Amino acid sequence: MPTDRPIVTLMTDFGLRDTYVAQMKGVMTSQRPGVNIVDLTHAIPPQDIVAAAFQLDDAIDAFPPGTIHLVxxxxxxxxxxxxxxxxxxxxFFVGPDNGIFSRILRRDQSAIVIAVDQSKFKRKAGSATFHGRDIMAPIAARLATFKREVSEVDLLQLGQPTRPMLLDATADIEPDLFENTEGRVIWCDHFGNLISNIKVGQRSDLPERADVSIGETEEIPVVRCYAETPRxxxxxxxxxxxxxxxxxxGGNASERLNVGVGTSITLTCTPTEAADR
Amino acid sequence: MPTDRPIVTLMTDFGLRDTYVAQMKGVMTSQRPGVNIVDLTHAIPPQDIVAAAFQLDDAIDAFPPGTIHLVxxxxxxxxxxxxxxxxxxxxFFVGPDNGIFSRILRRDQSAIVIAVDQSKFKRKAGSATFHGRDIMAPIAARLATFKREVSEVDLLQLGQPTRPMLLDATADIEPDLFENTEGRVIWCDHFGNLISNIKVGQRSDLPERADVSIGETEEIPVVRCYAETPRxxxxxxxxxxxxxxxxxxGGNASERLNVGVGTSITLTCTPTEAADR
Amino acid sequence: MPTDRPIVTLMTDFGLRDTYVAQMKGVMTSQRPGVNIVDLTHAIPPQDIVAAAFQLDDAIDAFPPGTIHLVxxxxxxxxxxxxxxxxxxxxFFVGPDNGIFSRILRRDQSAIVIAVDQSKFKRKAGSATFHGRDIMAPIAARLATFKREVSEVDLLQLGQPTRPMLLDATADIEPDLFENTEGRVIWCDHFGNLISNIKVGQRSDLPERADVSIGETEEIPVVRCYAETPRxxxxxxxxxxxxxxxxxxGGNASERLNVGVGTSITLTCTPTEAADR
Incomplete structure (x- = not known):
C-alpha cells in the first residue's frame, strides 16, 4: 500500500507550552503540503544533547525507510x-552539528553527512533565535520532496560533505557476562523507570542469575517483565x-529510590555453572 | 466526502515525556501508510484501568463509524x-483483556470480542515489555486495512471469540429524581472539575431544584453552564x-475543596411539587 | 504541489490530560474527512483570553493561506x-466573541467578521458546556469544505456581519529609540524566557547600545542570540x-529572577552618538 506522504518526525526540547512546535509544522506544511508529521518527543531536557542522542536512536527503528527525523x-x-x-x-536526519547524531553516525560509517548551505533555505524575515523554524524545517521539507531513494547527488544539492561532531557520552556499555558491568542512568521515563546505557538486547542474552545494584540498593533481580514480580x-x-x-x-522506581539521570548502576552476572555450584 | 484514511485513536498511560507513543505511530504508519492517528489522551494515571474505561467510553461518540480505538x-x-x-x-477496539472495555461491552451485548492470535502479529525482535508497539499496533494496522464494513468473518481471521474481563467499578449510577443519589468522583480534569459516575444526560432531565454535596461542602446548586454563577x-x-x-x-474545584478521584458525591433532587410547597 | 487537505489549527486552554481536544478532532474528521489538524497549543492558562490573543497572533505567520485557526x-x-x-x-478564524481575535482585527480593518448562526451548526445532543466540540468544530469543518478562495458570499452563508469585542490589553508597545520604553511580560515560555509586549522586529532595529531592566535587575544587555553571552x-x-x-x-530566567507574566520590563536605548561620547 504505497503512499506519497513522507513522514517527518520532530524531536525537540521545546516542551508543549508554546506554539514553537506548531510553527515548525506550519512551515513544513506550507512548503510541502501533505507531509505526515509525527512528534517523537518535545520533552528532551533543555539543551540536553546527550539525552536527545539516546532518545532518537532508541526510537527510529519503529519508522519506515525514507522517514526524515528533524531534531x-x-x-x-x-x-x-x-x-x-x-x-x-x-x-534521513536534520539538525544542528552538536553531537545529537553521534550514536547514528558512529554505528554507520557509510552515512552521508552534509553541512547544509543555510542561505539556500533560510526563510525571509528569519530570526537569529529559531533556526528550527527558519532553516531546519525548510530543509526537512526539501528532503520530503525527494523520492524515497534519495541519491548522494540529491543530498549534495543541499551543501558540502563534512565531518560531524561526535560525543563520547552517548556510547553504550556492553554487559560483561562474567563480571560486574558499570553503567549509568541515561533517562527516567514517565513511569519512573530508570533506563541505563547498559545495552543487553533481551533477557535471554544474560545468564539466568543476574542482578543489579543502584544507589544504595543491591541485588535487584533481572526479570523478564514487570508483572513477573509482586506488585x-x-x-x-x-x-x-x-x-x-x-x-x-505498579510503582515509580525513581521516586522510590530517589535517584535519576546520572546515577551509577551495576549489573552483576553469575555464570550458570557458578550459580549451580 | 469519502476517504480511504481510516482513523486510529490512541489512549495510553504513557505520558508525553518518552517516545513510546511515537514508536507505536511509527509501527502503524510503516504497516499501513496513510493511517490517520489521533491522540485521545496519554494521561491515564499509570495502570489505572478504571479511569481508562471511563475516558474511552466518554470520548468515542465524537468519532465516525469505522474508527479503531487502540488502548x-x-x-x-x-x-x-x-x-x-x-x-x-x-x-473497533484493540487492547489488553483487563477490563478497559467493560463499559462498551456491558452496553452492547452484540459486540464481537476476539482473543487475538498474538503470534500472527508480533514484530520480529519484539519485546516482552512493550506489546503496545510490538503486537497491538500491528493489530490496529491490520484492522485499518479492512474496509469500513468489517464482517465477523474478517474479525475471526484475527483469533478466536472469547469472554472478556468486565470490571464492576466502571458502572454508572443513575440519578434518583426523588431521593439522594450517592456516587463518586471518577476523574479530575485539567480545569479541576470533579467529574462523577452519576450519569444524567442533560440539566433538563433533573427537577428545577437539585443540589450536590461533596466532601464537607453541601448545597451546591446544579446549574446549566459555568458562567451562570458569579465568578x-x-x-x-x-x-x-x-x-x-x-x-x-473561573477557578479550580479540586484545589478549592482539596478533593479528587474517589471522593463521594451526593446529588439531592427536590421534586417540583415538593419545592413549590 | 497542491493538496486538497485544508489545515485546521487548534488553540485551547484544555491542557492535555483530558480527551476534550481529541473529541473536537473526532467531530471535525467525521464531518470533513482528510482535514489536516495541527495543535497550536493547549496550554493557554485557563480562561486567559489575553494570552490566547498574543499566542495566536505570534504563530499564524508560519501557516499557509487558507489555514483555519480554531481557538x-x-x-x-x-x-x-x-x-x-x-x-x-x-x-480563517473561528472562536467565541470575547476578544481573542483583538490583535488580528485591529491590524486588519478589511477583515470580514461574521456572528455565526449557531443553530445551523449545533450537533444533535450538543451540550451547554462544550461548544468547542458541539458548535465551533462543525463551523471549522464547514470552512474546510470551501475552496481556498472563500468569498464574502460564502462566509455570509454562516451568519451575519458583526462588530467584534476588542481588548486593549492585547496591544503591543513600540520601542522608543531615544528614551525608556515601559512594557510588561505577556508570556513565560518552556525555557523560562520572559517574553514582553515590546515589539521590536529584529536586533538591528535597535541602537548598538540597548539594555533592559526587569524586577530588581538592571542593565541586562540586548544581544543577538543566546550563545553570544557566557553560559x-x-x-x-x-x-x-x-x-x-x-x-x-542555558538556564531559566523566570526561575532565576522569580518573576513571571505581568512583571514590568523597561527597555533603555542609548542612541549611537550619545554612546560614542
Whole structure:
C-alpha cells in the first residue's frame, strides 16, 4: 500500500507550552503540503544533547525507510555551528552539528553527512533565535520532496560533505557476562523507570542469575517483565529498546529510590555453572 | 466526502515525556501508510484501568463509524493475558483483556470480542515489555486495512471469540429524581472539575431544584453552564459527557475543596411539587 | 504541489490530560474527512483570553493561506455570547466573541467578521458546556469544505456581519529609540524566557547600545542570540516573534529572577552618538 506522504518526525526540547512546535509544522506544511508529521518527543531536557542522542536512536527503528527525523536541540542557535543533513540506514536526519547524531553516525560509517548551505533555505524575515523554524524545517521539507531513494547527488544539492561532531557520552556499555558491568542512568521515563546505557538486547542474552545494584540498593533481580514480580516490588529488566532498566511493578522506581539521570548502576552476572555450584 | 484514511485513536498511560507513543505511530504508519492517528489522551494515571474505561467510553461518540480505538493501559504486559479485538457500535477496539472495555461491552451485548492470535502479529525482535508497539499496533494496522464494513468473518481471521474481563467499578449510577443519589468522583480534569459516575444526560432531565454535596461542602446548586454563577462560585452542572460534575466558575474545584478521584458525591433532587410547597 | 487537505489549527486552554481536544478532532474528521489538524497549543492558562490573543497572533505567520485557526478559550460558554467566523490575511478564524481575535482585527480593518448562526451548526445532543466540540468544530469543518478562495458570499452563508469585542490589553508597545520604553511580560515560555509586549522586529532595529531592566535587575544587555553571552548569563534579545525577551543562556530566567507574566520590563536605548561620547 504505497503512499506519497513522507513522514517527518520532530524531536525537540521545546516542551508543549508554546506554539514553537506548531510553527515548525506550519512551515513544513506550507512548503510541502501533505507531509505526515509525527512528534517523537518535545520533552528532551533543555539543551540536553546527550539525552536527545539516546532518545532518537532508541526510537527510529519503529519508522519506515525514507522517514526524515528533524531534531532541534540547539543551544548554539545563531552562532556559526553547522546544520547537518544525514542519510543513514535508509532514513534521513536534520539538525544542528552538536553531537545529537553521534550514536547514528558512529554505528554507520557509510552515512552521508552534509553541512547544509543555510542561505539556500533560510526563510525571509528569519530570526537569529529559531533556526528550527527558519532553516531546519525548510530543509526537512526539501528532503520530503525527494523520492524515497534519495541519491548522494540529491543530498549534495543541499551543501558540502563534512565531518560531524561526535560525543563520547552517548556510547553504550556492553554487559560483561562474567563480571560486574558499570553503567549509568541515561533517562527516567514517565513511569519512573530508570533506563541505563547498559545495552543487553533481551533477557535471554544474560545468564539466568543476574542482578543489579543502584544507589544504595543491591541485588535487584533481572526479570523478564514487570508483572513477573509482586506488585510494589523493585525489579530490573531489559526494556523495549534493549536497555537494562530498574523499575517498580505498579510503582515509580525513581521516586522510590530517589535517584535519576546520572546515577551509577551495576549489573552483576553469575555464570550458570557458578550459580549451580 | 469519502476517504480511504481510516482513523486510529490512541489512549495510553504513557505520558508525553518518552517516545513510546511515537514508536507505536511509527509501527502503524510503516504497516499501513496513510493511517490517520489521533491522540485521545496519554494521561491515564499509570495502570489505572478504571479511569481508562471511563475516558474511552466518554470520548468515542465524537468519532465516525469505522474508527479503531487502540488502548494501551497494560500492567500485565508480558504475562499470558489476552489481547482483544472488539467490534461494537460500528467502531473497533484493540487492547489488553483487563477490563478497559467493560463499559462498551456491558452496553452492547452484540459486540464481537476476539482473543487475538498474538503470534500472527508480533514484530520480529519484539519485546516482552512493550506489546503496545510490538503486537497491538500491528493489530490496529491490520484492522485499518479492512474496509469500513468489517464482517465477523474478517474479525475471526484475527483469533478466536472469547469472554472478556468486565470490571464492576466502571458502572454508572443513575440519578434518583426523588431521593439522594450517592456516587463518586471518577476523574479530575485539567480545569479541576470533579467529574462523577452519576450519569444524567442533560440539566433538563433533573427537577428545577437539585443540589450536590461533596466532601464537607453541601448545597451546591446544579446549574446549566459555568458562567451562570458569579465568578469564583462553586457550582455543579451536567458536563459534556452527561456526567454530574462539581466546578468553580473561573477557578479550580479540586484545589478549592482539596478533593479528587474517589471522593463521594451526593446529588439531592427536590421534586417540583415538593419545592413549590 | 497542491493538496486538497485544508489545515485546521487548534488553540485551547484544555491542557492535555483530558480527551476534550481529541473529541473536537473526532467531530471535525467525521464531518470533513482528510482535514489536516495541527495543535497550536493547549496550554493557554485557563480562561486567559489575553494570552490566547498574543499566542495566536505570534504563530499564524508560519501557516499557509487558507489555514483555519480554531481557538477555544471560552469562559462564557453556554451564555449568549456570539461565535465568530473571521477572514483576515487569507486565513480563517473561528472562536467565541470575547476578544481573542483583538490583535488580528485591529491590524486588519478589511477583515470580514461574521456572528455565526449557531443553530445551523449545533450537533444533535450538543451540550451547554462544550461548544468547542458541539458548535465551533462543525463551523471549522464547514470552512474546510470551501475552496481556498472563500468569498464574502460564502462566509455570509454562516451568519451575519458583526462588530467584534476588542481588548486593549492585547496591544503591543513600540520601542522608543531615544528614551525608556515601559512594557510588561505577556508570556513565560518552556525555557523560562520572559517574553514582553515590546515589539521590536529584529536586533538591528535597535541602537548598538540597548539594555533592559526587569524586577530588581538592571542593565541586562540586548544581544543577538543566546550563545553570544557566557553560559549562565542573564541576557535580553529579540525573540522569534520579534518581541523583546529576557533569558538566561542555558538556564531559566523566570526561575532565576522569580518573576513571571505581568512583571514590568523597561527597555533603555542609548542612541549611537550619545554612546560614542
Amino acid at each position: 532541534v536541540v540547539d543551544p548554539g542557535v545563531g552562532t556559526n555551528r553547522d546544520i547537518l543533513a544525514v542519510r543513514s540506514g535508509g532514513q 510494589g516490588s523493585l525489579l530490573a529488566l531489559i526494556g523495549s529498546a534493549g536497555r537494562l532498566e530498574v523499575a517498580v511493578n | 494501551v493501559v497494560d500492567p500485565g504486559v508480558g504475562t499470558n493475558r489476552d489481547i482483544l479485538a472488539v467490534r461494537s457500535g460500528g467502531q 469564583g462560585s462553586l457550582l455543579a452542572l451536567i458536563g459534556s459527557a452527561g456526567r454530574l460534575e462539581v466546578a468553580v466558575n | 477555544v478559550v471560552d469562559p462564557g460558554v453556554g451564555t449568549n455570547r456570539d461565535i465568530l467566523a473571521v477572514r483576515s490575511g487569507g486565513q 549562565g548569563s542573564l541576557l535580553a534579545l529579540i525573540g522569534s516573534a520579534g518581541r523583546l525577551e529576557v533569558a538566561v543562556n
